[in-house]
Amino acid sequence: MSSRTDYQELEGLARKGRWLAISTVAGSGAGHVGGPFSAMDILVALYFRVMKIRSDDPKWPERDRFILSKGHSSIGQYAVMALRGFLPVEELKTFDKGGSRLQGHPDVTRLPGLETSTGSLGQGLSVGLGIALGARMRGQKFHTFVMIGDGELQEGMIWEALHIAPRYKLGNLTAILDWNGLQQFGWVLAMNETHRGDRRDPWSGTDLRGVFEKLGWHCTEIDGHDFSQIVPALESAKASGDSERPTLIIAHTIKGKGVQFTEGKHEWHSKVATDEELRTVAKELGIQEMAV
Amino acid sequence: MKALRDVFGDTLVSLALTNPNVLVLDADLANSTKADKFAKAYPERFLQMGIAEQNCVGVAVGLASLGFVPWLSSFTVFFTHRAIDPVRMLVAQTHANVKIGAAYAGLLTGLTGKTHQDVQDLAIMRAMPDMTVLAPADAIEGEAIIRWATDYDGPVFVRLARDASRDIFEDQYRFVPGKTISLRTGSDVLIISTGPQSARCLQAAESLQNEGISAGVLHVPSIKPVNKEEIVAASERVKLVVTVEEHSIYGGLGGLVAEILSEASPRRVIRFGIEDRWGESAPNDYLLETFQMSPPRLNERIQKLFAKSP
Incomplete structure:
Protein backbone atom coordinates (compact mmCIF):
# COMPACT_ATOMS: atom_id res chain seq x y z
CA MET A 1 0.00 0.00 0.00
CA SER A 2 1.37 3.38 -0.96
CA SER A 3 1.80 6.13 1.58
CA ARG A 4 -0.36 9.21 1.56
CA THR A 5 2.24 11.23 -0.26
CA ASP A 6 3.35 8.55 -2.68
CA TYR A 7 1.40 9.19 -5.82
CA GLN A 8 2.92 6.58 -8.12
CA GLU A 9 -0.12 4.34 -7.71
CA LEU A 10 -2.44 7.16 -8.69
CA GLU A 11 -0.23 8.07 -11.65
CA GLY A 12 -0.41 4.50 -12.85
CA LEU A 13 -4.17 4.44 -12.51
CA ALA A 14 -4.45 7.70 -14.45
CA ARG A 15 -2.40 6.20 -17.30
CA LYS A 16 -4.69 3.17 -17.35
CA GLY A 17 -7.73 5.44 -17.21
CA ARG A 18 -6.51 7.44 -20.20
CA TRP A 19 -5.85 4.26 -22.12
CA LEU A 20 -9.30 2.86 -21.32
CA ALA A 21 -10.92 6.15 -22.35
CA ILE A 22 -9.21 6.61 -25.70
CA SER A 23 -9.36 2.92 -26.64
CA THR A 24 -13.05 2.67 -25.68
CA VAL A 25 -13.85 5.70 -27.81
CA ALA A 26 -11.94 4.09 -30.68
CA GLY A 27 -13.95 0.88 -30.22
CA SER A 28 -17.26 2.73 -30.21
CA GLY A 29 -16.41 4.90 -33.18
CA ALA A 30 -17.27 8.16 -31.43
CA GLY A 31 -16.66 10.02 -28.21
CA HIS A 32 -14.58 12.55 -26.37
CA VAL A 33 -10.89 12.41 -25.55
CA GLY A 34 -9.56 15.88 -24.73
CA GLY A 35 -11.89 16.57 -21.77
CA PRO A 36 -11.59 13.11 -20.19
CA PHE A 37 -7.78 13.45 -20.38
CA SER A 38 -7.70 16.89 -18.77
CA ALA A 39 -9.99 15.64 -15.98
CA MET A 40 -8.40 12.21 -15.51
CA ASP A 41 -5.92 12.94 -12.73
CA ILE A 42 -8.55 14.70 -10.63
CA LEU A 43 -11.05 11.87 -11.23
CA VAL A 44 -8.49 9.30 -10.11
CA ALA A 45 -7.65 11.34 -7.00
CA LEU A 46 -11.35 11.63 -6.10
CA TYR A 47 -12.28 7.98 -6.64
CA PHE A 48 -9.09 6.39 -5.26
CA ARG A 49 -7.94 8.72 -2.52
CA VAL A 50 -10.36 11.42 -1.46
CA MET A 51 -13.96 10.22 -1.60
CA LYS A 52 -15.51 7.87 0.92
CA ILE A 53 -17.39 5.49 -1.37
CA ARG A 54 -18.28 1.82 -1.63
CA SER A 55 -18.21 0.28 -5.08
CA ASP A 56 -20.27 -2.69 -3.82
CA ASP A 57 -22.87 -0.37 -2.27
CA PRO A 58 -23.14 2.63 -4.59
CA LYS A 59 -26.25 3.94 -2.79
CA TRP A 60 -24.57 3.91 0.64
CA PRO A 61 -26.21 6.95 2.29
CA GLU A 62 -22.99 8.28 3.84
CA ARG A 63 -20.99 8.22 0.61
CA ASP A 64 -19.34 11.35 -0.68
CA ARG A 65 -21.06 12.58 -3.83
CA PHE A 66 -19.48 13.39 -7.17
CA ILE A 67 -21.16 14.96 -10.19
CA LEU A 68 -19.39 15.32 -13.51
CA SER A 69 -21.22 18.38 -14.76
CA LYS A 70 -19.17 18.36 -17.98
CA GLY A 71 -20.99 15.18 -18.89
CA HIS A 72 -19.37 14.77 -22.30
CA SER A 73 -16.27 13.58 -20.42
CA SER A 74 -18.32 10.57 -19.30
CA ILE A 75 -15.87 8.03 -20.66
CA GLY A 76 -13.24 9.41 -18.28
CA GLN A 77 -15.58 8.87 -15.35
CA TYR A 78 -16.66 5.41 -16.56
CA ALA A 79 -13.03 4.33 -16.97
CA VAL A 80 -12.16 5.41 -13.43
CA MET A 81 -15.34 3.87 -12.02
CA ALA A 82 -14.45 0.63 -13.78
CA LEU A 83 -10.94 0.67 -12.31
CA ARG A 84 -12.47 1.35 -8.89
CA GLY A 85 -14.84 -1.62 -9.22
CA PHE A 86 -18.19 0.06 -9.87
CA LEU A 87 -18.50 -1.84 -13.14
CA PRO A 88 -16.48 -4.49 -14.94
CA VAL A 89 -13.70 -3.05 -17.12
CA GLU A 90 -15.04 -5.34 -19.87
CA GLU A 91 -18.32 -3.41 -19.83
CA LEU A 92 -16.56 -0.33 -21.21
CA LYS A 93 -16.85 -2.01 -24.61
CA THR A 94 -20.59 -1.39 -24.51
CA PHE A 95 -20.06 2.40 -24.32
CA ASP A 96 -22.45 4.27 -26.59
CA LYS A 97 -23.87 1.04 -27.97
CA GLY A 98 -27.59 0.35 -27.74
CA GLY A 99 -28.87 -0.92 -24.41
CA SER A 100 -25.71 0.04 -22.52
CA ARG A 101 -25.52 1.38 -18.98
CA LEU A 102 -22.74 3.59 -20.34
CA GLN A 103 -24.55 6.25 -22.28
CA GLY A 104 -22.77 8.97 -24.22
CA HIS A 105 -23.59 11.26 -21.32
CA PRO A 106 -23.98 9.96 -17.73
CA ASP A 107 -27.47 8.55 -17.08
CA VAL A 108 -28.35 8.10 -13.42
CA THR A 109 -31.30 5.89 -14.32
CA ARG A 110 -28.94 3.33 -15.85
CA LEU A 111 -25.64 3.31 -13.98
CA PRO A 112 -25.49 2.91 -10.18
CA GLY A 113 -22.84 5.18 -8.71
CA LEU A 114 -23.96 8.32 -10.53
CA GLU A 115 -25.82 11.03 -8.62
CA THR A 116 -27.70 12.68 -11.47
CA SER A 117 -27.71 12.86 -15.26
CA THR A 118 -25.55 15.43 -16.99
CA GLY A 119 -24.71 16.34 -20.55
CA SER A 120 -26.66 19.46 -21.31
CA LEU A 121 -24.06 21.78 -19.86
CA GLY A 122 -24.19 24.03 -16.84
CA GLN A 123 -26.58 22.00 -14.69
CA GLY A 124 -24.53 19.77 -12.39
CA LEU A 125 -23.48 22.40 -9.87
CA SER A 126 -27.11 23.17 -9.04
CA VAL A 127 -27.81 19.53 -8.24
CA GLY A 128 -24.65 19.37 -6.12
CA LEU A 129 -25.81 22.50 -4.34
CA GLY A 130 -29.16 20.84 -3.60
CA ILE A 131 -27.44 17.72 -2.27
CA ALA A 132 -25.10 19.78 -0.06
CA LEU A 133 -28.01 21.86 1.22
CA GLY A 134 -30.04 18.72 1.95
CA ALA A 135 -27.07 17.15 3.75
CA ARG A 136 -26.87 20.20 6.00
CA MET A 137 -30.60 20.03 6.70
CA ARG A 138 -30.36 16.31 7.50
CA GLY A 139 -27.16 16.68 9.53
CA GLN A 140 -25.29 14.33 7.19
CA LYS A 141 -21.53 14.71 7.06
CA PHE A 142 -20.58 13.60 3.56
CA HIS A 143 -19.00 15.97 1.04
CA THR A 144 -20.28 16.86 -2.42
CA PHE A 145 -17.87 17.45 -5.32
CA VAL A 146 -18.87 18.81 -8.72
CA MET A 147 -16.53 19.10 -11.69
CA ILE A 148 -17.29 21.83 -14.19
CA GLY A 149 -15.52 22.72 -17.43
CA ASP A 150 -14.14 26.09 -18.44
CA GLY A 151 -16.16 26.08 -21.66
CA GLU A 152 -19.17 24.98 -19.65
CA LEU A 153 -18.66 27.98 -17.37
CA GLN A 154 -20.12 30.07 -20.19
CA GLU A 155 -23.56 28.69 -19.30
CA GLY A 156 -25.69 31.12 -17.28
CA MET A 157 -27.18 28.49 -15.00
CA ILE A 158 -23.78 27.88 -13.40
CA TRP A 159 -23.62 31.50 -12.37
CA GLU A 160 -27.02 31.16 -10.70
CA ALA A 161 -25.56 28.36 -8.59
CA LEU A 162 -22.30 30.24 -7.99
CA HIS A 163 -24.37 33.05 -6.52
CA ILE A 164 -26.62 30.90 -4.33
CA ALA A 165 -24.16 28.36 -2.81
CA PRO A 166 -22.25 30.90 -0.66
CA ARG A 167 -25.58 32.38 0.47
CA TYR A 168 -26.41 29.03 2.10
CA LYS A 169 -22.87 28.80 3.55
CA LEU A 170 -22.28 25.36 2.03
CA GLY A 171 -18.78 24.46 3.15
CA ASN A 172 -19.71 20.86 2.33
CA LEU A 173 -19.76 21.67 -1.40
CA THR A 174 -16.67 21.79 -3.61
CA ALA A 175 -16.64 22.79 -7.25
CA ILE A 176 -13.61 21.85 -9.33
CA LEU A 177 -13.02 23.88 -12.46
CA ASP A 178 -11.21 21.84 -15.11
CA TRP A 179 -9.66 24.86 -16.79
CA ASN A 180 -8.11 23.20 -19.81
CA GLY A 181 -8.21 26.30 -21.95
CA LEU A 182 -10.05 24.82 -24.90
CA GLN A 183 -13.66 24.29 -25.81
CA GLN A 184 -15.13 22.39 -28.75
CA PHE A 185 -14.46 25.03 -31.39
CA GLY A 186 -14.12 28.37 -29.67
CA TRP A 187 -12.17 31.32 -31.04
CA VAL A 188 -9.06 31.40 -33.14
CA LEU A 189 -5.85 32.71 -31.65
CA ALA A 190 -5.01 36.22 -32.70
CA MET A 191 -1.69 36.93 -34.37
CA ASN A 192 1.20 36.36 -31.94
CA GLU A 193 -1.18 35.16 -29.24
CA THR A 194 -0.01 32.06 -27.39
CA HIS A 195 -2.20 29.97 -25.15
CA ARG A 196 -1.62 26.45 -23.86
CA GLY A 197 -4.01 25.17 -26.53
CA ASP A 198 -4.25 25.80 -30.24
CA ARG A 199 -7.34 28.01 -29.85
CA ARG A 200 -8.11 30.89 -27.51
CA ASP A 201 -8.62 30.14 -23.83
CA PRO A 202 -12.34 30.72 -23.12
CA TRP A 203 -11.53 32.82 -20.05
CA SER A 204 -8.35 34.43 -21.26
CA GLY A 205 -7.75 37.69 -19.45
CA THR A 206 -10.49 37.07 -16.87
CA ASP A 207 -9.62 37.02 -13.17
CA LEU A 208 -11.84 34.03 -12.41
CA ARG A 209 -10.32 33.55 -8.98
CA GLY A 210 -11.13 37.14 -8.11
CA VAL A 211 -14.68 36.72 -9.40
CA PHE A 212 -15.28 33.49 -7.44
CA GLU A 213 -13.83 34.98 -4.27
CA LYS A 214 -15.95 38.09 -4.58
CA LEU A 215 -19.01 35.84 -4.90
CA GLY A 216 -18.07 34.26 -1.57
CA TRP A 217 -16.25 31.07 -2.52
CA HIS A 218 -13.07 29.88 -0.86
CA CYS A 219 -10.79 29.56 -3.87
CA THR A 220 -7.57 27.65 -4.43
CA GLU A 221 -5.52 27.10 -7.60
CA ILE A 222 -3.66 23.93 -8.45
CA ASP A 223 -1.90 22.19 -11.28
CA GLY A 224 -4.60 19.69 -12.19
CA HIS A 225 -2.07 17.12 -13.33
CA ASP A 226 0.12 17.10 -10.22
CA PHE A 227 -1.18 14.69 -7.58
CA SER A 228 0.89 16.39 -4.91
CA GLN A 229 -1.29 19.43 -5.47
CA ILE A 230 -4.59 17.73 -6.40
CA VAL A 231 -4.90 15.42 -3.40
CA PRO A 232 -4.10 17.98 -0.67
CA ALA A 233 -6.46 20.54 -2.29
CA LEU A 234 -9.35 18.06 -2.42
CA GLU A 235 -8.66 16.75 1.07
CA SER A 236 -8.44 20.22 2.49
CA ALA A 237 -11.75 21.17 0.88
CA LYS A 238 -13.34 18.07 2.33
CA ALA A 239 -11.87 18.74 5.76
CA SER A 240 -13.49 22.18 5.78
CA GLY A 241 -16.98 20.70 5.31
CA ASP A 242 -18.23 22.43 8.43
CA SER A 243 -16.99 25.83 7.31
CA GLU A 244 -19.31 28.52 5.99
CA ARG A 245 -17.79 28.88 2.54
CA PRO A 246 -18.02 26.47 -0.36
CA THR A 247 -14.70 25.72 -2.04
CA LEU A 248 -13.84 26.31 -5.65
CA ILE A 249 -10.67 24.62 -6.85
CA ILE A 250 -9.33 26.09 -10.04
CA ALA A 251 -7.43 23.25 -11.67
CA HIS A 252 -5.13 24.42 -14.43
CA THR A 253 -5.09 21.56 -16.89
CA ILE A 254 -4.21 20.72 -20.46
CA LYS A 255 -6.81 19.40 -22.81
CA GLY A 256 -5.75 16.00 -24.11
CA LYS A 257 -3.11 15.73 -21.34
CA GLY A 258 -1.07 12.55 -21.18
CA VAL A 259 -0.49 11.80 -24.83
CA GLN A 260 1.73 14.08 -26.84
CA PHE A 261 -0.28 14.28 -30.03
CA THR A 262 -3.59 15.06 -28.26
CA GLU A 263 -2.28 17.71 -25.87
CA GLY A 264 -3.56 21.22 -26.48
CA LYS A 265 -5.31 20.25 -29.72
CA HIS A 266 -8.92 21.35 -29.91
CA GLU A 267 -9.67 18.76 -32.59
CA TRP A 268 -9.18 16.07 -29.94
CA HIS A 269 -12.22 17.42 -28.07
CA SER A 270 -14.09 14.63 -29.79
CA LYS A 271 -12.15 12.34 -32.09
CA VAL A 272 -11.51 8.68 -32.75
CA ALA A 273 -7.92 7.42 -32.68
CA THR A 274 -6.70 5.24 -35.53
CA ASP A 275 -5.02 1.88 -34.83
CA GLU A 276 -1.69 3.48 -35.55
CA GLU A 277 -2.41 6.29 -33.11
CA LEU A 278 -3.56 3.80 -30.47
CA ARG A 279 -0.21 2.02 -30.72
CA THR A 280 1.52 5.33 -30.07
CA VAL A 281 -0.79 6.02 -27.14
CA ALA A 282 -0.15 2.61 -25.61
CA LYS A 283 3.57 3.13 -25.90
CA GLU A 284 3.47 6.58 -24.33
CA LEU A 285 1.25 5.44 -21.49
CA GLY A 286 3.26 2.29 -20.93
CA ILE A 287 0.32 0.02 -21.59
CA GLN A 288 1.36 -3.56 -22.33
CA GLU A 289 -1.86 -5.15 -23.46
CA MET A 290 -3.39 -3.54 -26.51
CA ALA A 291 -6.56 -5.60 -26.28
CA VAL A 292 -9.58 -3.32 -26.13
CA MET B 1 -64.73 30.06 -4.14
CA LEU B 160 -52.54 26.40 -11.29
CA ALA B 161 -54.69 29.32 -12.37
CA ARG B 162 -54.17 32.56 -10.48
CA ASP B 163 -57.73 33.42 -9.58
CA ALA B 164 -60.83 31.90 -8.05
CA SER B 165 -63.32 30.11 -10.24
CA ARG B 166 -66.71 28.57 -9.70
CA ASP B 167 -66.69 25.56 -7.38
CA ILE B 168 -67.56 22.34 -9.12
CA PHE B 169 -66.64 19.55 -6.76
CA GLU B 170 -67.85 18.37 -3.37
CA ASP B 171 -65.71 17.60 -0.33
CA GLN B 172 -65.69 13.85 -0.97
CA TYR B 173 -63.92 14.36 -4.33
CA ARG B 174 -61.07 11.92 -4.87
CA PHE B 175 -58.42 12.46 -7.56
CA VAL B 176 -57.54 9.48 -9.75
CA PRO B 177 -54.71 10.02 -12.26
CA GLY B 178 -55.88 9.59 -15.85
CA LYS B 179 -59.54 9.64 -14.99
CA THR B 180 -61.85 12.06 -16.77
CA ILE B 181 -64.91 13.47 -15.02
CA SER B 182 -68.32 13.91 -16.58
CA LEU B 183 -69.72 17.15 -15.16
CA ARG B 184 -72.89 17.00 -17.24
CA THR B 185 -74.26 14.61 -19.81
CA GLY B 186 -75.78 15.67 -23.12
CA SER B 187 -76.76 13.94 -26.34
CA ASP B 188 -75.95 16.62 -28.92
CA VAL B 189 -72.59 18.16 -28.05
CA LEU B 190 -69.71 17.08 -25.82
CA ILE B 191 -67.57 19.93 -24.51
CA ILE B 192 -64.21 18.66 -23.29
CA SER B 193 -62.26 21.04 -21.10
CA THR B 194 -59.61 21.30 -18.39
CA GLY B 195 -58.65 23.54 -15.47
CA PRO B 196 -61.02 26.31 -14.37
CA GLN B 197 -62.22 26.65 -17.97
CA SER B 198 -64.33 23.54 -17.26
CA ALA B 199 -66.53 25.64 -14.96
CA ARG B 200 -67.14 28.19 -17.71
CA CYS B 201 -67.95 25.36 -20.11
CA LEU B 202 -70.45 23.93 -17.63
CA GLN B 203 -72.19 27.29 -17.48
CA ALA B 204 -72.29 27.46 -21.28
CA ALA B 205 -73.68 23.92 -21.48
CA GLU B 206 -76.42 24.78 -19.00
CA SER B 207 -77.42 27.83 -21.03
CA LEU B 208 -77.48 25.81 -24.27
CA GLN B 209 -80.38 23.84 -22.81
CA ASN B 210 -82.53 26.93 -23.43
CA GLU B 211 -81.60 26.83 -27.10
CA GLY B 212 -82.69 23.22 -27.38
CA ILE B 213 -79.15 21.87 -27.49
CA SER B 214 -78.26 19.06 -25.15
CA ALA B 215 -74.61 19.65 -24.20
CA GLY B 216 -72.44 17.53 -21.94
CA VAL B 217 -69.15 18.56 -20.31
CA LEU B 218 -66.21 16.23 -19.78
CA HIS B 219 -63.54 17.61 -17.46
CA VAL B 220 -59.97 16.36 -17.99
CA PRO B 221 -57.86 17.21 -14.91
CA SER B 222 -55.22 14.66 -15.84
CA ILE B 223 -53.72 15.67 -19.16
CA LYS B 224 -51.06 13.03 -18.76
CA PRO B 225 -51.71 10.22 -18.10
CA VAL B 226 -55.19 10.26 -19.60
CA ASN B 227 -57.81 7.56 -19.94
CA LYS B 228 -58.28 7.38 -23.71
CA GLU B 229 -61.19 4.95 -23.58
CA GLU B 230 -63.28 7.36 -21.52
CA ILE B 231 -62.73 10.15 -24.05
CA VAL B 232 -63.61 7.84 -26.94
CA ALA B 233 -66.73 6.48 -25.25
CA ALA B 234 -68.02 9.92 -24.28
CA SER B 235 -67.36 11.27 -27.80
CA GLU B 236 -69.19 8.39 -29.46
CA ARG B 237 -72.41 9.31 -27.65
CA VAL B 238 -72.75 12.78 -29.26
CA LYS B 239 -73.01 14.44 -32.67
CA LEU B 240 -70.27 17.03 -32.11
CA VAL B 241 -67.10 17.22 -30.02
CA VAL B 242 -65.72 20.62 -28.97
CA THR B 243 -62.59 21.14 -26.88
CA VAL B 244 -62.12 24.35 -24.91
CA GLU B 245 -58.93 25.35 -23.09
CA GLU B 246 -57.18 28.41 -21.78
CA HIS B 247 -54.22 27.36 -23.91
CA SER B 248 -53.10 27.34 -27.51
CA ILE B 249 -55.25 25.20 -29.77
CA TYR B 250 -52.00 23.59 -30.85
CA GLY B 251 -50.83 20.61 -28.86
CA GLY B 252 -52.76 21.02 -25.62
CA LEU B 253 -56.10 19.45 -24.69
CA GLY B 254 -57.50 19.96 -28.19
CA GLY B 255 -54.48 18.28 -29.70
CA LEU B 256 -54.75 15.45 -27.19
CA VAL B 257 -58.42 14.78 -27.96
CA ALA B 258 -57.87 15.03 -31.72
CA GLU B 259 -54.98 12.56 -31.52
CA ILE B 260 -56.99 10.06 -29.51
CA LEU B 261 -60.13 10.26 -31.66
CA SER B 262 -58.32 10.27 -35.00
CA GLU B 263 -56.85 6.89 -34.12
CA ALA B 264 -59.64 5.27 -32.18
CA SER B 265 -62.87 6.79 -33.46
CA PRO B 266 -62.37 9.31 -36.27
CA ARG B 267 -64.78 12.23 -36.09
CA ARG B 268 -64.86 15.98 -36.30
CA VAL B 269 -63.23 17.77 -33.33
CA ILE B 270 -63.55 21.54 -33.04
CA ARG B 271 -60.84 23.15 -30.89
CA PHE B 272 -61.54 26.38 -29.02
CA GLY B 273 -58.68 28.15 -27.28
CA ILE B 274 -55.95 30.60 -28.15
CA GLU B 275 -55.43 30.57 -31.89
CA ASP B 276 -52.04 31.38 -33.38
CA ARG B 277 -51.51 34.63 -31.48
CA TRP B 278 -50.24 36.08 -28.20
CA GLY B 279 -52.33 37.41 -25.33
CA GLU B 280 -52.30 40.91 -23.84
CA SER B 281 -52.62 42.76 -20.53
CA ALA B 282 -56.29 43.04 -19.67
CA PRO B 283 -58.88 42.12 -17.02
CA ASN B 284 -60.08 38.52 -17.06
CA ASP B 285 -63.52 39.37 -18.46
CA TYR B 286 -61.96 41.27 -21.35
CA LEU B 287 -59.64 38.39 -22.19
CA LEU B 288 -62.38 35.77 -22.02
CA GLU B 289 -64.50 37.92 -24.38
CA THR B 290 -61.60 38.62 -26.75
CA PHE B 291 -60.62 34.98 -26.97
CA GLN B 292 -64.29 33.95 -27.06
CA MET B 293 -64.14 31.66 -24.09
CA SER B 294 -66.67 33.28 -21.73
CA PRO B 295 -69.88 31.26 -21.20
CA PRO B 296 -72.00 33.55 -23.48
CA ARG B 297 -69.42 33.45 -26.32
CA LEU B 298 -69.12 29.67 -25.98
CA ASN B 299 -72.89 29.40 -26.11
CA GLU B 300 -72.98 31.41 -29.37
CA ARG B 301 -70.10 29.56 -31.00
CA ILE B 302 -71.51 26.15 -30.17
CA GLN B 303 -74.97 27.15 -31.40
CA LYS B 304 -73.47 28.22 -34.73
CA LEU B 305 -71.44 25.06 -35.02
CA PHE B 306 -74.35 22.86 -34.12
CA ALA B 307 -76.57 24.54 -36.69
CA LYS B 308 -73.99 23.71 -39.36
CA SER B 309 -73.08 20.30 -38.02
CA PRO B 310 -74.21 17.48 -40.32
Missing part, protein backbone atom coordinates in the same frame (compact mmCIF):
# COMPACT_ATOMS: atom_id res chain seq x y z
CA LYS B 2 -61.06 30.10 -3.32
CA ALA B 3 -58.24 31.03 -5.69
CA LEU B 4 -56.01 28.13 -6.71
CA ARG B 5 -52.94 30.02 -5.56
CA ASP B 6 -54.38 30.22 -2.06
CA VAL B 7 -55.13 26.52 -2.27
CA PHE B 8 -51.46 25.97 -3.20
CA GLY B 9 -50.15 27.84 -0.15
CA ASP B 10 -52.69 26.45 2.31
CA THR B 11 -52.39 22.84 1.15
CA LEU B 12 -48.59 22.89 1.42
CA VAL B 13 -48.82 24.26 4.96
CA SER B 14 -51.26 21.54 5.88
CA LEU B 15 -49.17 18.80 4.23
CA ALA B 16 -45.99 19.93 5.95
CA LEU B 17 -47.51 19.12 9.30
CA THR B 18 -47.67 15.40 8.55
CA ASN B 19 -44.89 15.09 5.96
CA PRO B 20 -41.55 16.36 7.27
CA ASN B 21 -39.95 15.94 3.82
CA VAL B 22 -42.06 18.60 2.13
CA LEU B 23 -40.01 21.69 1.22
CA VAL B 24 -40.78 24.74 -0.88
CA LEU B 25 -38.22 26.31 -3.22
CA ASP B 26 -39.21 29.75 -4.38
CA ALA B 27 -37.86 31.76 -7.29
CA ASP B 28 -38.79 35.03 -5.62
CA LEU B 29 -42.51 35.04 -6.29
CA ALA B 30 -43.83 33.60 -3.02
CA ASN B 31 -46.20 36.44 -2.30
CA SER B 32 -47.72 36.03 -5.76
CA THR B 33 -47.89 32.22 -5.77
CA LYS B 34 -48.95 32.24 -2.09
CA ALA B 35 -46.06 30.02 -1.13
CA ASP B 36 -45.47 32.83 1.39
CA LYS B 37 -48.02 31.10 3.61
CA PHE B 38 -45.58 28.17 3.80
CA ALA B 39 -42.66 30.54 4.38
CA LYS B 40 -44.46 31.97 7.37
CA ALA B 41 -45.47 28.61 8.84
CA TYR B 42 -42.22 26.73 8.13
CA PRO B 43 -39.42 29.25 7.59
CA GLU B 44 -36.70 26.60 7.91
CA ARG B 45 -38.27 24.48 5.17
CA PHE B 46 -38.79 27.40 2.80
CA LEU B 47 -35.74 27.89 0.57
CA GLN B 48 -35.45 31.16 -1.26
CA MET B 49 -33.58 30.54 -4.52
CA GLY B 50 -33.74 34.05 -5.93
CA ILE B 51 -34.69 35.04 -9.45
CA ALA B 52 -32.85 32.09 -10.94
CA GLU B 53 -35.31 29.41 -12.00
CA GLN B 54 -32.88 27.04 -13.69
CA ASN B 55 -30.75 26.67 -10.57
CA CYS B 56 -33.92 26.38 -8.49
CA VAL B 57 -34.94 23.31 -10.51
CA GLY B 58 -31.48 21.74 -10.17
CA VAL B 59 -31.32 22.33 -6.42
CA ALA B 60 -34.70 20.63 -6.06
CA VAL B 61 -33.33 17.57 -7.88
CA GLY B 62 -30.42 17.38 -5.46
CA LEU B 63 -32.75 17.68 -2.46
CA ALA B 64 -35.08 15.03 -3.89
CA SER B 65 -32.13 12.62 -4.11
CA LEU B 66 -31.94 12.76 -0.30
CA GLY B 67 -35.62 11.96 0.15
CA PHE B 68 -37.03 15.46 0.38
CA VAL B 69 -40.20 16.32 -1.56
CA PRO B 70 -39.49 19.75 -3.02
CA TRP B 71 -42.33 21.86 -4.37
CA LEU B 72 -41.26 24.63 -6.74
CA SER B 73 -42.92 28.02 -6.64
CA SER B 74 -42.80 30.29 -9.67
CA PHE B 75 -44.87 31.29 -12.66
CA THR B 76 -45.65 28.58 -15.19
CA VAL B 77 -43.92 30.40 -18.00
CA PHE B 78 -40.58 30.36 -16.15
CA PHE B 79 -40.69 26.58 -15.71
CA THR B 80 -41.88 25.67 -19.18
CA HIS B 81 -39.82 28.19 -21.10
CA ARG B 82 -36.87 29.59 -19.13
CA ALA B 83 -36.01 26.53 -17.06
CA ILE B 84 -37.24 23.92 -19.50
CA ASP B 85 -33.82 22.34 -20.03
CA PRO B 86 -33.22 21.44 -16.37
CA VAL B 87 -36.87 20.37 -16.17
CA ARG B 88 -36.20 18.10 -19.15
CA MET B 89 -32.77 16.66 -18.32
CA LEU B 90 -32.56 16.82 -14.53
CA VAL B 91 -36.20 16.27 -13.56
CA ALA B 92 -38.02 14.31 -16.26
CA GLN B 93 -35.13 12.24 -17.63
CA THR B 94 -34.13 11.10 -14.15
CA HIS B 95 -37.72 10.70 -12.90
CA ALA B 96 -36.78 12.99 -10.00
CA ASN B 97 -39.33 13.40 -7.23
CA VAL B 98 -39.82 17.12 -7.88
CA LYS B 99 -43.19 18.87 -7.90
CA ILE B 100 -43.70 21.87 -10.14
CA GLY B 101 -46.26 24.29 -8.74
CA ALA B 102 -46.93 26.12 -11.97
CA ALA B 103 -48.66 29.29 -10.87
CA TYR B 104 -50.32 31.90 -13.08
CA ALA B 105 -50.97 29.37 -15.82
CA GLY B 106 -53.04 30.24 -18.87
CA LEU B 107 -54.38 33.56 -20.00
CA LEU B 108 -55.84 35.01 -16.79
CA THR B 109 -52.71 36.15 -15.00
CA GLY B 110 -53.66 39.37 -13.29
CA LEU B 111 -52.85 42.04 -15.88
CA THR B 112 -49.38 40.78 -16.67
CA GLY B 113 -49.78 40.43 -20.42
CA LYS B 114 -48.28 38.09 -22.97
CA THR B 115 -44.82 38.02 -21.36
CA HIS B 116 -46.23 36.19 -18.35
CA GLN B 117 -49.17 34.32 -19.87
CA ASP B 118 -48.37 30.71 -20.60
CA VAL B 119 -50.59 29.19 -23.24
CA GLN B 120 -48.06 26.63 -24.50
CA ASP B 121 -47.32 24.78 -21.25
CA LEU B 122 -49.59 21.80 -21.82
CA ALA B 123 -48.17 21.19 -25.29
CA ILE B 124 -44.61 21.35 -23.97
CA MET B 125 -45.08 19.30 -20.81
CA ARG B 126 -47.33 16.73 -22.44
CA ALA B 127 -44.58 15.87 -24.94
CA MET B 128 -42.19 15.12 -22.10
CA PRO B 129 -41.77 11.46 -21.13
CA ASP B 130 -41.95 10.69 -17.39
CA MET B 131 -43.85 13.89 -16.60
CA THR B 132 -47.32 13.82 -15.05
CA VAL B 133 -49.37 16.84 -16.12
CA LEU B 134 -52.38 17.91 -14.05
CA ALA B 135 -54.77 20.87 -14.29
CA PRO B 136 -57.29 21.24 -11.45
CA ALA B 137 -60.55 23.12 -11.94
CA ASP B 138 -61.41 24.37 -8.48
CA ALA B 139 -60.23 24.58 -4.88
CA ILE B 140 -61.32 21.07 -3.88
CA GLU B 141 -59.74 19.41 -6.88
CA GLY B 142 -56.65 21.63 -6.49
CA GLU B 143 -56.09 20.46 -2.94
CA ALA B 144 -56.69 16.82 -3.88
CA ILE B 145 -54.19 17.05 -6.72
CA ILE B 146 -51.51 18.76 -4.63
CA ARG B 147 -51.91 16.05 -1.99
CA TRP B 148 -51.81 13.26 -4.57
CA ALA B 149 -48.74 14.76 -6.26
CA THR B 150 -46.90 14.96 -2.94
CA ASP B 151 -47.47 11.26 -2.26
CA TYR B 152 -46.64 10.14 -5.79
CA ASP B 153 -42.99 9.22 -6.42
CA GLY B 154 -41.96 11.12 -9.55
CA PRO B 155 -42.14 14.45 -11.34
CA VAL B 156 -45.48 16.23 -11.47
CA PHE B 157 -46.46 19.47 -13.17
CA VAL B 158 -49.52 21.10 -11.61
CA ARG B 159 -51.10 23.85 -13.68
